[in-house]
Amino acid sequence: MLTIYGSDLSSPANKVRFVANHLGLKYEYKKVDLGAGEQKKPEFLKVNPVGKVPAIDDDGFMLYESGAIIKYLAEKAGSSILPKGLKERASFEQDLDFITLHVGMAAQKIVFNRVFAPRRNIPIDTMSLQDGETFLKRFLPIVDARLAKTPYYCGNALTLVDFTLLSILDPSEMAGIDLSPYANITKWRNNLRQQDFYTKCHKEYGDALKQPAKA
């Protein structure tokens, strides 16, 4: 039995659920109440010693870090969303790192300061917010240009890069990240957000956003 530990407003946790849904995996979704500090309780630390979501328990095999988890699930399922072949795989890893480490980090600074800090009464770090905005403005045109060429980030087929980017951009509206100048990103995103893997995950997303300071 696969258990996914997550939180409705956690982009990395939702990314793992997108992938599990896409792969058609049966799993139990256990919500960890981050606002109540459940991630620091001994029971959860047995699953993930660093006290963060997402984490999985796959028949007693524990794994954390969303990037490692999605690769594990895709590899286990033998899915082409994790490309094979030396050069194809290397290009995919390059794209995944760029999206996760650069686009993701910039977006996360904006989301934290605009969405989570106010909900938790944490002062806004204006330097970090500005940094996020500067880098996102630099990177989004690059992402948009890639998506002008092919329907998915790595070409004609869906890969883990798409699930990763989609989860990163999920909180755009509530974080005031304006995607309207990026027609190709918008088209790609609208397409993916209609698909079952996404709607199944985000049934409760809207409601979770309305709740105070729990994410």
Ligand SMILES: N[C@@H](CCC(=O)N[C@@H](CS)C(=O)NCC(=O)O)C(=O)O
């Ligand atoms: N690099 C990690 C990030 C995990 C992470 O930061 N999770 C946040 C929620 S989005 C968390 O659990 N925060 C609770 C805490 O740090 O106490 C991944 O991709 O899995």
